[in-house]
Structure formats: structure tokens, C-alpha cells
Amino acid sequence: MLLLGIDVGTSSIKVSVVDAQTQKTVASAQYPETESAITTLQPGWAEQSPDMWWQHVQQALKTCNQSGKYNPQDIAAIGIAYQMHGLVLVDKDQNLLRDSIIWCDSRAVEIGEQAFNAIGHDKCLSHLLNSPGNFTASKLAWVKQNEPEVYAKIDKIMLPGDYIAMKLSGEITTSVSALSEGVFFDFVNNTISKDIINHYGFSESFFPPIQPVFSNHGGVLPSVAQQLGLKAGIPIAYKAGDQPNNALSLNVLNPGEVAATAGTSGVIYGVSDELTYDPQSRVNTFAHVNYTEQQKSLGVLLCINGTGSLYRWTKNLFGAAVSYQQMNSEAAKIPLGSDGLRILPFGNGAERMLNNELIGVHFHHIDLNLHTQAHIFRAVQEGIASAFRYGVDIMRENGMNPTVIRAGKANLFLSNLFAQTFVNATGIPVELYNNDGSVGAALGAGIGAGIFASPQEAFRQMQPLQLIEPNNDAFEPVYQEWKGLLLKQLSISE
Template sequence: MLLLGIDIGTSSVKVSVVDAATQTAVAAAQYPDTESPIKSVQPGWAEQSPDMWWEQAQQAIQRCHTSGKYNPADIATIGIAYQMHGLVLVDKDQQVLRDSIIWCDSRAVQIGDKAFDEIGHGVCLSHFLNSPGNFTAAKLAWVKQNEPEVYNMIDKIMLPGDYIAMKLTGEVTTSASALSEGIFFDFLNNRLSETIINYFGFSPELFPEIRPVFAGHGNLLPSVAEQLGLKQGIPVAYKAGDQPNNALSLNVLKPGEVAATAGTSGVIYGVSDQLTYDPQSRVNTFAHVNYTEAQRRMGVLLCINGTGSLNRWVKSIFGSAISYGQMNDIAKQAPAGSDGLRVLPFGNGAERMLNNKLIGVHFHHIDLNLHQQPHLFRAVQEGIACAFRYGLDIMRENGMNPTLIRAGKANLFLSDLFTEAFVNATGVPVELYQNDGSVGAALGAGIGSGIFSSPEEAFSQIKSIQTIQPSTSVYEPVYQEWKALLERQLAVEQ
């Protein structure tokens, strides 16, 4: 039996077809080949077209079919992972009303901060486990304030994965996990938050029906099935944000287990059984994929916006003719610590762990007679590793003390240099897996449609491919100097 997973990323859409018996992909495809654009018509703004995601998803599925490695008619269920926090608005005919305001957009920071103060910090943290900050609720309030003609046409608001499921099935649903990442969910009352709705003046009718993450979210429309070469009526049986889904794909489901990823953004994601929160909302708590009212499983998420995005930017400016693998090899020519070159990697929107400040990327101590391309490439990866350490220390303040972090061998974790810098800066071993978000989404669909009896069965064959242990203290003084530079910059931003 085959499972289809769709991963709606910021850079591209990835799909995988997975054999349920072996829990491995028989085919995979990505679209487009180059990175998708982010529209930024004003500083701090970031938008993408939901119609672009849908077109890319269709193209990626068709590419997968052309591999000839399976019969599309054997696909029994569909799962979706998606970039978190994006706001999608549709009218009564399910037509998109405007481009999605995506996760790294910073325009609503002041709206969210004002709501935090006026609703009350204690109420927000105890009920939502977060400040409204720069999340989806504040973005919707921005549309209401600034684009009333658009707001008045809204029939339903949704997250990016809800939109793709709607295009596949014609049904509009959501989950507690999705609502929690938008700061629409009240954990103490286990329902859509009346406090947020009343404060911003939203109508409850704007919100889709709430279903479990692992559940039927509609069946494939006949017209879409014909277009995509799939069997009509198969269910969309799983939808989750990319970071909860990444944790699922690494079998991170129990309290104390921790996952990490370093793609466009960098994330450490730990599971807790407590309704925990950071008093400053520098790290955020959402409902994990296996959250229920009876058995609370919370995902505690540290996000750094500018990790892989910075690495890509540096490559495009200083190494456009080389591959990422060559870039990593060049970086190894510089010594650990990059001969004093330091990088603050914060140039992709307001950083939650820095109290939603926009401080930008900073290069420190450039010596024109010493520093060359290898130093630059290495210092960027070391700066990102230091940012992870800074964020992990915030998580430690809030009771999350990992002894092991699981990560997929992908993106920046393909770099031995970055992986070693991460491990030695944080002091925590990393266990690497051949995981993939679209494979995780496919297996999630297997759980949601009952093909697997439990997540444990769905990931019974997962095995690590490598474990990296801390091996040197050379990065401790590097980190302490980096931290001092960051704190000096944050003082300037006051």
C-alpha cells in the first residue's frame, strides 16, 4: 500500500510516495528546481502566493509519477506538511483574496505586542502559552486594520496546509495544532479562543471545523483525482506544520525527546507534557501532532529565522558558481573560530528569541589582510551554531534540557563542519537520520487513515545513520565572544 506525502516549503514543494510496508520512499520529487521567490514590497514584509503552492504541489506530484516506480492508483491516502504561521484568506467560492502573509513577515509585531499588554501577559501565557507576537492572529488583525475591503470578503481563514487540503478535497478543516500555532487556541479551555476573537473582533464563523491532526480532512475530489492521476475519494488524513511534522518524522513524540532542523530557518523542537511557556515568549509552545486534551503533548519550539537563508545569501554573493558541498569543503580550509571573524545571523525578519527585534546580519572583526572566502563561509556556519546555542540556553531556562538531539541529514546538517560546530557549541550529541518532511507527512497519513495502528508502528523501522558527540571545547570562548557581540547589538536596538 502506498502513501503520498506533500511538504509545502518556503523554497519549494517536495512530495514522496512511501511504501507502508517498508516505511521508505519509493519515489520523490521537488518543484521548482530553483528556490521560490518571497515577495517583500516593504522592509520586513514577506508574502507568497497560495496559488503558487498549489501549482507547485501539482507539478511535484506529476514529476513523482513520471519516475515510473509505482502505480499512482495504488496510493491510498495523502498527508500534508507545511510552512507554519502563514495566513491564507479565501472567499465563499474558495478563491484566494490576497497573497499569504508568511511566517517570517514582521509587519504585525506591534499589533501582537499591544494585544499582549492589553489582554494581559498572565492571561496570554496561561491560556495561549505565547504572546500573540507576530503570529497568524496578529497578521489577520493587520489585514482587518489595513485592508478592510479584503477582510470583509473573507469566508474562511486557514494555515497553508489547510489551503492545500481544501484544493484537494473542497473541504476546509483545521486542527488544535494549527490553531495553536496561530495563537487562536485556548489550552485551558481546549477550544478556539474567545479571548483572542473578542479582542480583535473576529467572527467565529471565519474559522474552519476543528479535527484531530491524524484524521480525515476530506476526500480527493473527482476532478482533482483525474488531473493528478490518483484514485478519487482517497482521504487527506494528516496535516501538520513543518516543525511538528519534522519531529514526527524523527519519531520525536514523547516528553523529553528533541528534534532539530536547519533549513531556511533553524529550529530546536522539544516535546513536553506540561502547559509550559517562556515568560518573554522567546521560545513558543504549540500543540504537538499527538496532542489531545486527555494526553497533552506540547511542542516547545525555538526558531531562528535566518539560518539556511543566510547560508544561501552568502553563497549567492560570494560563491554563486560553486555547489553547497564545495562551499562546505572551502569552509574547512579556515580554522575553528574563523580567525576571529564573527557573524550574527539575524537578517530574515523579527526574531522571536530576541523579543521580536529586527537586528539584521552583522559581520564583526573583518581583517582585510587575513580573512578570505573560507573564513567567511566558516564564520557563517559557526554564527548559526552559536545562535542555536543561545536559543537552547533559553529553552534550558524553561526546563528543556536535552541529552540528545535528533536531526535529519539534510540542509545545513549535510555540512560536517556545521554539525560539529552545533554539537560542540551546544554540548549536546546529535543523532542523524535519513528523514524527510514529505516522508513524514506520508507516514502521518498512514496513521490518520488507520493503515498504521499507532505512530510507534509507523516509525518502527527508523534507524539512525550517525551520532556525533561533543569533542572539543574550542567553541566555548567563540560562543562567549559571539554572545557579547549580540548583547551589545541588542542594547543598540533598545
């Protein structure tokens, strides 16, 4: 029996077909091979076309099917992971009304801050576990204020994964986890937030039916099944944001367990069983994939917008002929501390852990007679690791003290240098696993369809590839200098 996982990323779509019995990947494909475009109509804005996502999903699945390694008719359930916080709007005929305002778009920061003040900081933090900030609810309020002709046609609002599920099945659903990541959910009253609805003047009819993350979110339409080589009616049995899904894929489900990822953005995601929040909303709390009213499982999320996106920008700056592997190899030849070069990696939208400041990327202490492209490659990795350390210290302030972090051996964690620098910067060992978001989504589908009796059964074959432990404390002076530069830049931005 086979399971299909679809990961709707910012850079590309990845699909994987997994054997339910062995939990092994049978085949996978990614589309496009180059990174998907982000439309930036104004500084700080970021949009993508949901139709582009759907086209890329179809192409990736067709490529995967063409591998000949499995019979697509044997796929029994589908799971979807997706980039979080994006706003997708459709009318009553399920037609798109505009491009999606995606997670790293900063246009609604001021709107969210006004809501935070109007509703009240204590009320927002105790009920929503977050400030409205720059999340989906505030993006919808921006559309209401600035595009009234679009707003007037809205029938349903969705997150990116909901749109792909709708294209597959014709049905639209949501979950408590999805509502919480949009900051639409009241954790105290266990309902859609009346405070958010009333403050922004939204209609509750905008929200699809609420279902558990692990449940039937619709069956594949006959016309779509024929086009994609699937069986009609296959259930979409799981939908989750990319970071809760990454945690699931690493079997991070219990209080105290922590996952990390360093893709387009960098994330530390820890599980708690308490309705916890950061008073400054620098880290955010959402319902985890296994949240229920009776068993409150929450994901505490630290996000750094500009991690892999900065490394990609650096690669493009030096030309397409330079591969990531070459960058990592060159960086490893440079001594720790990059001969004084320091980089602040914050150029991909307003950073929540910096109180929604948009400070940009900054290069410090460039010596034109000393520093080479290899120094920049290393300084970028050290700057990203320092940003993670800064965020981990915020999580420690809020009572989360991880003793080990699980991560997939992917993206920046493919670099041995980065992985060791991350561990030395944070002081926390890292277990690396051979997994990714699309595989996690496939296993989530197996849980939701009842093919696995429990999440534990879905991950019974999972074993770490590598344990990386701190091997020296020489990075601490580098971090403290980096932190001083960051604090100075933040004071200039105030």
C-alpha cells in the first residue's frame, strides 16, 4: 500500500511516494528544478500564484509517476504540507480572486499592531497566544482595506495547502492547527476568535468546516484522478503547515521534543502541553498536528525569514556555476570567525523575533585586501547560526530548554560546517535524519487514513543518521560580537 505526500514549498513543490509497510520512500520528484519566483510589487511585499503551485504539483506528480517504480493506482491516501501563513481567496465558484500574499510578506505589520493594541495585549496573548502581527488575519484585513472589490467577492479564505486540496477534491476544509497559524483561533474558548472577527469585521462564513488534521479532507475528483493517473476518491487524509509537518516527520510530538529546519527560512519548533506565549510575541505558539481540546499539544515556533534565502542569494551573486556543494567546500577552508567578517541575515521580510523589524542584510568589517568569496560563504553560515542562537536564547527565556534538536539532513544541514557551527553556537546536540516534508506528509496521510494505528507506528523504522555534539566553545566570542552588531542595528532602526 502506497502513500503520497505533497510539500508545497516557497521554492518548489516536492512529492514523495512512500511504502506504508516499510515507511521507505519509493520515488520522489521536485518541480521546478530552479526556484519558483516570488512577486515583489513593493518593498516588503511577497506574493505567489496558487495556480502556479497547482501546475507544479501536477508536473511533479507526473514526473514521479513516470519513474516506473510504482503503480499510481496503488496510492491509498494523500497528505499535504505547505508554506505557512499565506492567504488564498476564492469566490463561490472556487475561482481565485488574487495571488496569495505569502508568509514573508510584510505589508500588514502595522495593521496587526493596531489590532494588538485595540484588542489588548493581555487578551491577545492569553487567548490567541500571539499578537495578530503579520499573520493571515492581518493580511486579510489589508485586502479589506485596500482591495474592497476583491474582498466583496470572497466566499472562502484558505491557506496554501487548502487550495491544493481543493483542486484535488473540490472540497475546502480547515483545522484548529491551520486557524491558529493564521491567528484566527481562541485557545481559551476553543473557537474561532470573536475578538479577531469583530475587530476586523470579518464574516464567519469565510471559514471552511473545521476538521482534525488527521481526517478525510475530501476525495480526489474523477477528472483529476484520470489526469494524474490516480484512483478516484483517494482521501486527502492529512493537511498541515510545513513546520508542524516537519516536526511530525521527525517524530516530534511530545512535550519537550524539538525540531529544526534551515530551508528558505530557519525554524526551531518545540512541543509544549501548556498554553504558553512570549510576552513580546517574538516566538509564536500554534496548535500542533496532534492538538485536541482534551490534550493540548502546542508548537512553539521561532522563525528566521532569511536563512536558505540568503544562501541562495549569495550563490546567485557569484554566478550559477557555483554549486552549494562548492560553496560549502570553500567555506570550510576559512578559519572560524571568517577573519572578522560578520553578516546579519535578515533580508527576507519583517522578522518576528526582532519585534517585526525589517532591518535587511548587513555585511560588517569587509577587508578588500583580505576577504574572498569563500569568506562570504562562511560568514553567511556563521551569521545564520548566530541568528539561530539569538532565537534559541529567546525560547530559553520562555522556559523551553531543549537538550537535543532533531533535523532532516537537507538544505543547510547538508553542510557539515553549518551543522557543526549551529551546534557550537546553540550548545545543543543535533540528531540528523534522512527525511523531508513530503515524506512526512505521506506518513501523516497514513495516520489520517487509519493505515497506521498510531503516529508511533508510522515512525517505527526511523533511525538517526548522525549525532553532532558541541566540540568547542570558540564560537562564543564570534557570537557575542555578532550580537552586539545586531543590537546596534536594531537601535538604529527604532
